[in-house]
Amino acid sequence: MTALLHVDNVSKRFYGFVALDDIDLEVQPGERLGLSGPNGSGKSTLVNCICGALQYESGSVHFDGHLIDGLAVHQRTQRGLARTFQLPRPFHSLTLADNLRIPLLYTVHARSGPMRSAGDLDSRCHDLLDMVGLADKAKRMPRDLTQVEMRKLELARAMAAEPKLLIADESMAGLSHSEVGDILALLVQLNERGITIILIEHIMSAVMSFSQRLAVLVSGKKVADGKPEDVVRDPEVVRAYLGE
Amino acid sequence: MNALKFSLIAIGVGLLVLAFAHWLKLDYFYFAGYTILQFIVLATAWNILGGYCGYVNFGSAAFFALGAYSAVFLHKLYPLPIPFLIVISAVVSGTVGFGMGYLTLRLRGAFFAIATLALSVVLQTLVVNWAYVGGSRGAYIIRPETIEFAGIQFNYIEYLFVLMLVLAVVALATTRTIERSQLGFGFATIRDDELAAEASGVPTLRLKLIATTLSGAFMGMAGAPFPYYISYLQPASAFGLEYTVNSIAMPMIGGTTSWVGPLLGAVLLGSLQQYATVTISSAVNLLIVGLMLVGFVILAPNGLVGLVQERLYRRRRP
Amino acid sequence: MDVSLDLLINAIAAGLLLGGFYAAVTVGVSISFGMLDIVNIAHPAFIVLGSYIAYFVSINFGVDPIVVSIVALPAFYALGAVVYQVYYAAFERRGQESLRGLAFFFGLLFVTEVSLILVFGVDYRYVNAAYIGPSIHIGLMDLPLRMLVPCLVALALFGALQLFVTRTFLGRAIMAVSQDQLALQLMAADPVRIKRIAFGISIATASIAGALLIVIQPVEPSVGREYIGRVFAICVLGGLGSMPGTLIAAMILGVVENLTSTFYGPSWAPAVAFGFLLLTLAFRPAGLLGR
DSSP: OOOSEEEEEEEEEETTEEEEEEEEEEEOTTOEEEEEOSTTSSHHHHHHHHHTSSOOSEEEEEETTEEOTTOOHHHHHHTTEEEOOSSOOOOTTSOHHHHHHHHIIIIIHHHHOOOOOHHHHHHHHHHHHHHTTOGGGTTSOGGGSOHHHHHHHHHHHHHHTOOSEEEEESTTTTOOHHHHHHHHHHHHHHHHTTOEEEEEOSOHHHHHHHOSEEEEEETTEEEEEEOHHHHTTOHHHHHHHHOO | OOHHHHHHHHHHHHHHHHHHHHHHTOHHHHHHHHHHHHHHHHHHHHHIIIIISOOOOOOHHHHHHHHHHHHHHHHHHSOOOHHHHHHHHHHHHHHHHHHHHHHHTTSOHHHHHHHHHHHHHHHHHHHHTOGGGTGGGOEEOOOOSEEEETTEEEEHHHHHHHHHHHHHHHHHHHHHHHHTSHHHHHHHHHHHOHHHHHHTTOOHHHHHHHHHHHHHHHHHHHHTTHHHHHSEEOHHHHTOHHHHHHHHHHHHHHOSSSTHHHHHHHHHHHHHHHHHHHHSOHHHHHHHHHHHHHHHHHHOTTHHHHHHHHHHHHHHOO | OOOOHHHHHHHHHHHHHHHHHHHHHHHHHIIIIIITOOOOTTHHHHHHHHHHHHHHHHHHHOOOHHHHHHHTHHHHHHHHHHHHHHHIIIIITTTOIIIIIHHHHHHHHHHHHHHHHHHHOSSOBOOOOTTSSOEEEETTEEEEHHHHHHHHHHHHHHHHHHHHHHHSHHHHHHHHHHHOHHHHHHTTOOHHHHHHHHHHHHHHHHHHHHHHHHHHSOBOGGGHHHHHHHHHHHHHHHOTTOHHHHHHHHHHHHHHHHHHHHHHOGGGHHHHHHHHHHHHHHHOTTTTTOO
């Protein structure tokens, strides 16, 4: 089975600082991959490189069988690669419903032609908001939302793009135990519909319960990649988190 | 209400006002009215890139002057009726807008703004050194006294007024249509968060280029009749900073997120300036514009329309 | 075109002197834009304000204009601190710097210029000083003191600031705040206070630059506009945040501008700076020595 995403020897430097060192990573279609690592290990940098927000010095990224190196961010999204941001970045001058309308208009329509009438569009936005439990706030503005609601909006917006692969970048940071459960359930639901998911997270309980496979980055290098229960017992991983 | 209906109603209102002034023989009205309509076009044009997309443009005077000088150039070459000049100016300014956008839109917002200022000065220097259009000595265009339509003699200034009225309506109808369209939503996301917009599939560079081209084209159109209005065109007046500052201040005071904002700002600020120039002095009137700009930018960043929208939103929320 | 060696050498020499002066004009923006990321396009207007203050005191009380500007330093510093405080409270804290901040400074530029027109009128003003007039001769070169003295003062200003930024705690804190605010906070230094001090210094340099300007050329309220492009062109060409880069870029611009002016006519000079700027932005936005 060809991998949906293949990161091939990608390296990224910021002037003197090596953020990513020869990263090699594969994600199979339908998989639930966890990506973890201490702060500053390069997880977000890797996401930015995969999505096209950053350019990398060497290596290449293949998505869905195609090389995507030269493509702009919006082109990668249109091919089915979606992401959420660590700190939610909603469109603050648009209502929640309109926030979701954007990926529908610009990604789904661009991909398969405008099939939807205005009414269809509205109901699709409503369905998405309903899925994350924000349907009653459709006409509100993002500034009226709580932290967890903003993260749900982030996820809903990424889902609106009907991606093949969703990268959830620390969607659960700072949330309570039950809130983490909510988001996790949502991600599992998405995966069951066939969406491949990369979960980037610190909260080990979430990562462990969610991931079929776990990769760990430490100081820009991938130090582990395998079954979650094996990875957490890997001495190098333990050393990275707990010190010598 | 679709764009056509809106345009017809707006033109109807304008013509009614015109007929009223014609009947009262208020000549000053045409001059003041022309200026305000011109500012409506400039403010609306600026707002497409500055308000909707969030990319501040200091080059308004350059595009306006480009339109004016295109008209002068063509007038010397082969005099054409003004509507043709307007279209040609639109194409020239729009193309330059596209070119400028292509060179500078990849830059961060601040660099883009400075680049537009740089372009403005480069264009001015080129024009000052170009003898064919008069250079620094300026160019004279003889404005005819009257013009004939359907057998009736109209004052030429009334003709210019109507032309500018049509332009203003076209500009307003265009921005109103954009606002409600997919393009308008795309612009809003660029303003709000460009990276998130890209991640949602919005082709930001393409949209920004559309915005600069449209914005430049409308500004050029506003400039095309100017040489006829003023009869003597000089680089210093065509490239004057007051066009730049007004095209920024009017939308920011009126409101940058809606087509109503530039209209409101242009009418209010334009009228205020006409009054101040006549009663006090033109320098004081510019001071007022500057102070109002600073005040609004600090206190009411979304302008008057923004204040109203905010009030309505809060009242709707329980 | 008949290019005599004499003319060429003098054009280059004058260009270098001009470049030194441009460095003084730009150093304030080097701090505010290069280090603090604040697009203060009103800086040239503050310089012109400095010129008029130097003019007013010099003409009415007979004091040397450069001396006036040094005495006026605390006032300009205070002005800078106030402007920064407003900017911070209105924009930086709310995270809306780009559009609003630019419009704010543009408004300030405009208000300053028009106020000067209202107070002083649009006539050109100039000062008298012992060094305006005579020149010194070195070989083929003819160096007017009216350009040499400002250049030397500019270099002194530049040197003082460079020392300040690299050798004092406050100076290094300012460099630090441009690179990592959080780290600075963790070191128990208040970033807002540091930035306010830096911006105050930035505007204070405008006082001196203003005096130098009116020594070099007659001044009227709108001359600031020509300098907007020059200042940002130098900043960008030199690389944001690099003071040595700013000096080199200023010299280069001064020479190229003066050569253009001498051989092609002064009406082309404004286009040089802006042309440089556009080219740099299009092809090498990081500048010569940028970070």
